[in-house]
Amino acid sequence: MQITFWGVRGSYPVPGAATVRYGGQTSCVEARAAAGDCIIVDAGTGLRALGGKLARESGGQPMHYHLLLSHVHWDHIQGLPFFEPAYIPGTQISIYSPVTAADELQQVIGGITRHEFFPMPLEAVPASFQFHQVEPGNDFSIGAFRVMPIALNHPYGSVGYRMDRDGSSWAYVSDTAPFTQVLHKQHFLSGPEPLTDDDRTSLGAMREALVRRLEGVDTVVYDTHFLPDEYARFPHYGHSTPDQALEICVEAKVRRLVLYHHAPGHGDDQMDQIAAMYLARGAGLGVEVLTSFEGMTLPIGPEPDAGSERKRERTLPG
Numbered sequence: 383m384q385i386t387f388w389g390v391r392g393s394y395p396v397p398g399a400a401t402v403r404y405g406g407q408t409s410c411v412e413a414r415a416a417a418g419d420c421i422i423v424d425a426g427t428g429l430r431a432l433g434g435k436l437a438r439e440s441g442g443q444p445m446h447y448h449l450l451l452s453h454v455h456w457d458h459i460q461g462l463p464f465f466e467p468a469y470i471p472g473t474q475i476s477i478y479s480p481v482t483a484a485d486e487l488q489q490v491i492g493g494i495t496r497h498e499f500f501p502m503p504l505e506a507v508p509a510s511f512q513f514h515q516v517e518p519g520n521d522f523s524i525g526a527f528r529v530m531p532i533a534l535n536h537p538y539g540s541v542g543y544r545m546d547r548d549g550s551s552w553a554y555v556s557d558t559a560p561f562t563q564v565l566h567k568q569h570f571l572s573g574p575e576p577l578t579d580d581d582r583t584s585l586g587a588m589r590e591a592l593v594r595r596l597e598g599v600d601t602v603v604y605d606t607h608f609l610p611d612e613y614a615r616f617p618h619y620g621h622s623t624p625d626q627a628l629e630i631c632v633e634a635k636v637r638r639l640v641l642y643h644h645a646p647g648h649g650d651d652q653m654d655q656i657a658a659m660y661l662a663r664g665a666g667l668g669v670e671v672l673t674s675f676e677g678m679t680l681p682i683g684p685e686p687d688a689g690s691e692r693k694r695e696r697t698l699p700g
């Protein structure tokens with residue numbers, strides 16, 4: 383299995399001279415098995431170029447595509463109306479999302495293609511769509527891929543995915559804040575509300591379930607939108623820092639962490655600094671830390687041996 387990054391930004395696209403090397407498109411990753419079949423994770427503006435590639439690969443023939451959505455914030459769905467295979471008659475597109483019901487997801491996707499916003503409404507698009515609701519804890523299969531949805535801490539919720547295939551595994555953990563605040567209770571103006579005991583219990587359980595789900599995974603792609611000083615200013619935006627991601631990955635004995643969902647304001651030079659800083663910090667903790675860029679392809683290694691001494695020797699970040 384291998385993964386390719388088609389969009390690595392959070393919030394909104396940032397094309398321009400400052401983002402030439404890391405890229406300016408929003409969230410979209412392609413997971414591809416050696417057999418050639420693939421799953422798409424998130425449909426940010428990076429999906430447009432991926433759709434072009436998939437349409438060329440199919441030679442214009444209709445195929446069945448599978449798209450997992452973490453949630454339906456703009457930066458995770460905006461590429462969908464520009465997905466070229468959707469305009470090939472006979473194409474089937476299965477969309478999986480944590481939206482509360484499949485019919486609600488249809489309304490969301492149909493909503494962004496309403497005639498006021500887009501020239502072609504969803505009903506007129508040649509492809510046929512199937513909408514599936516995912517629930518953390520309810521694992522499912524797409525062909526030979528095993529998909530495990532994981533609850534994340536984000537305003538109105540978000541879902542991460544662990545994906546296993548042919549003895550290798552990776553996980554997509556975006557968007558999420560650390561597990562210290564209940565984000566649906568936050569208000570941008572009033573700030574955080576005090577946590578109740580129930581809040582603490584449910585956040586702790588969510589964090590524990592995430593760590594358990596990531597245990598032994600080869601590669602974890604994680605929302606590391608903020609640097610620590612930025613996070614301190616915007617703790618209620620629903621995103622993490624590389625340090626918070628490292629803490630989770632060390633606990634789960636993950637081999638490799640990939641920084642992802644970069645803040646739109648972090649230009650190439652700053653991204654170089656972030657990449658170098660966290661590569662070194664991760665090395666000290668036994669985690670390989672890579673920084674995603676548009677066009678990056680990573681082979682996903684075999685699931686590490688659970689009894690490996692090297693894994694056990696890791697310590698938590700201080």
Ligand SMILES: [Zn+2]
Pocket residue numbers: 392393409455457458557643
């Ligand atoms: Zn996002």
Ligand SMILES: [Zn+2]
Pocket residue numbers: 453455536557620
């Ligand atoms: Zn979001």
